[in-house]
Amino acid sequence: MxxxxxxxxxxxxxxxxxxGVWKHGSSNRECVVTNPYNNxxxxxxxxxxxxxxxEAYETAQKEQxxxxxxxxxxxxxxxxxxxxxxxxxxxxxxxILVKESGSTKLKANVEVDCAIADVKEAAKYPLQMEGSxxxxxxxxxxxxxxxxxxxxxxxxxxxxxxxxxxxxxxxxAIATGNGVVLKPDSQTPISGGLIIAEIFEEAGLPQxxxxxxxxxxxxxxxxxxxxxxxxxxxFTGSTKAGQHVGALAVKNLKKPxxxxxxxxxxxxxxxxxVDQAVSAAAFGKYMHSGQICIAINRIIxxxxxxxxxxxxxxxxxxAIKVGDPSEDGTVIGPIINKKQVDRAIQLVEQxxxxxxxxxxxxxxxxxxxxxxxxxDVTNDMAAAQNEVFAPIAVIIPVxxxxxxxxxxxxxxxxxSGAVFSGSLERxxxxxxxxxxxxxxVNDQSINVEPNVPFGGEKYSGLGRYCGEWAIDEFTTVxxxxxxxxxxxxxFS
Numbered sequence: 001m002x003x004x005x006x007x008x009x010x011x012x013x014x015x016x017x018x019x020g021v022w023k024h025g026s027s028n029r030e031c032v033v034t035n036p037y038n039n040x041x042x043x044x045x046x047x048x049x050x051x052x053x054x055e056a057y058e059t060a061q062k063e064q065x066x067x068x069x070x071x072x073x074x075x076x077x078x079x080x081x082x083x084x085x086x087x088x089x090x091x092x093x094x095x096i097l098v099k100e101s102g103s104t105k106l107k108a109n110v111e112v113d114c115a116i117a118d119v120k121e122a123a124k125y126p127l128q129m130e131g132s133x134x135x136x137x138x139x140x141x142x143x144x145x146x147x148x149x150x151x152x153x154x155x156x157x158x159x160x161x162x163x164x165x166x167x168x169x170x171x172x173a174i175a176t177g178n179g180v181v182l183k184p185d186s187q188t189p190i191s192g193g194l195i196i197a198e199i200f201e202e203a204g205l206p207q208x209x210x211x212x213x214x215x216x217x218x219x220x221x222x223x224x225x226x227x228x229x230x231x232x233x234x235f236t237g238s239t240k241a242g243q244h245v246g247a248l249a250v251k252n253l254k255k256p257x258x259x260x261x262x263x264x265x266x267x268x269x270x271x272x273x274v275d276q277a278v279s280a281a282a283f284g285k286y287m288h289s290g291q292i293c294i295a296i297n298r299i300i301x302x303x304x305x306x307x308x309x310x311x312x313x314x315x316x317x318x319a320i321k322v323g324d325p326s327e328d329g330t331v332i333g334p335i336i337n338k339k340q341v342d343r344a345i346q347l348v349e350q351x352x353x354x355x356x357x358x359x360x361x362x363x364x365x366x367x368x369x370x371x372x373x374x375x376d377v378t379n380d381m382a383a384a385q386n387e388v389f390a391p392i393a394v395i396i397p398v399x400x401x402x403x404x405x406x407x408x409x410x411x412x413x414x415x416s417g418a419v420f421s422g423s424l425e426r427x428x429x430x431x432x433x434x435x436x437x438x439x440x441v442n443d444q445s446i447n448v449e450p451n452v453p454f455g456g457e458k459y460s461g462l463g464r465y466c467g468e469w470a471i472d473e474f475t476t477v478x479x480x481x482x483x484x485x486x487x488x489x490x491f492s
Contacts, residue, residue: 010099013190014045017197019055020063020208026052029216031186036102036334036367037325043190048213050223053181056211057229060152060179063208068149068177072126079123079175081203086116089199093163096191101162102334102367104325107288114448115167118466121450122171125471129176140485146478149177150255153474154230156245158237159185159336160291160389162192165259168454169234170196170210172470178232181211183224187336189214222248232257232474236293238387239413239459246462257463257473259455261387262415263297264445265408267430269401270302271422274309276442281393282316284418284444286371289332290391294416294438294445298377298384299395300404306397310375313393314360317371322391332391334367341367344390348372350382351394362391379407387413401426405433414457416445437461 010033015022025031027047034041048056086093090112097108134143153173157166166184173180184192193212200210215224225233225248233249235242239261249256266284268277284296301309325333335341341364352358356377362370371391377384383394398404408417414436421427427441437456440447448454448466455464463473 010042019059048215056181059208064179075126083119104330111164114164117450119171122175125175142482144480151231152179153232155182155234159188162188176474258461260461263411263413264416266296267419268301269421270304272420277420278312280444303397347383354381412459415460418445
């Protein structure tokens with residue numbers, strides 16, 4: 001692959017910030033970054049080796065000691081500058097997301113907006129790391145509780161929303177005074193790591209505090225997680241991979257922060273506004289071709305509204321533009337790779353064999369999947385029990401509110417969801433009965449805001465990102481007691 005010509009604009013992204021300098025990875029293996037829409041090679045470079053990862057962790061640990069002591073106002077200044085730079089580089093970031101991850105322009109701009117909001121929220125954290133003084137049972141003693149940086153965070157981030165989901169970890173970790181070693185997905189190393197490191201460096205973050213290691217799992221294995229230095233392992237990705245990472249982290253007495261897969265239910269009750277529900281379902285299902293952990297996976301609809309909903313949803317689906325993500329108006333772009341395309345189509349075929357009906361037949365062109373709609377699905381069918389991660393709508397009819405709740409809860413996952421009802425109180429009542437970390441009444445499941453907790457229940461993860469909950473993930477508390485008066489001991 002070394003002879004493959006990279007796209008000139010991307011060819012400069014062939015080094016990683018490791019140990020305080022931008023350098024080539026020392027692995028003999030090559031990372032080949034391609035455009036998922038047309039398979040054009042964007043850039044090739046050598047992966048980071050175990051030695052590189054070790055250097056990155058050691059440097060992050062060393063530099064964190066001084067960064068953690070930096071004034072809150074200096075950390076705020078850096079983060080505010082980061083937010084400014086992201087906006088200034090919006091066009092460049094959007095182009096990278098379109099080329100590297102197959103994002104449409106709409107999705108890429110939403111991703112940039114979300115990242116900016118999270119950085120601005122993280123800029124508040126340095127002044128929120130407050131301690132407290134607690135009363136003591138012992139005369140003359142003062143109990144102090146300090147909140148400190150946890151140390152070094154090892155972060156593993158995914159390819160589907162690479163810029164935002166990396167910022168969501170890096171920004172609060174840096175804001176709370178930690179060092180970071182980042183391993184972005186090798187399919188999106190630029191948007192998921194390299195340009196983020198460049199922005200933080202340009203904003204004034206001391207070199208070595210943030211390191212990026214793009215590594216081949218076949219070469220490094222579990223080394224990134226098992227390394228003795230990181231105190232927190234943050235992982236965003238599939239449940240299967242997250243279970244492995246979480247087990248390794250706990251085995252090595254590291255704190256896991258896991259944001260994993262979802263099987264999100266979109267419930268339409270019998271009193272819902274069908275037109276509003278259809279509009280919300282189309283957005284929540286087809287945004288980024290369905291490749292979002294909080295995208296709608298199952299549309300659970302009361303049988304009384306099934307026929308009108310299906311007809312209108314089919315028409316909305318037909319109107320959606322599929323194709324080149326760089327073109328204005330494109331909603332559905334490419335699936336990230338052929339393996340994922342094949343997996344999605346296999347789920348369609350299996351679900352049809354199990355008795356579902358084909359309401360709207362899509363097609364495959366390269367890595368493009370034109371949308372499918374599967375009707376009369378039951379909750380035990382393949383596409384209902386698995387996270388589809390593609391523009392494939394799964395519609396499950398039910399006969400009551402109680403059955404809708406039972407079906408929604410009938411998976412091991414609990415990340416996001418939505419409920420549509422003509423009565424807000426009824427919608428809230430149902431929403432509270434769904435075992436999930438996030439759920440939205442009269443809206444769809446793809447919602448992210450910087451000041452509310454983001455995370456899941458059951459197999460969808462551990463911990464919470466965003467808002468003050470992120471501070472808890474990336475800091476530790478220490479009890480310091482101060483004996484101000486001589487203490488009387490019973491036997492000395």
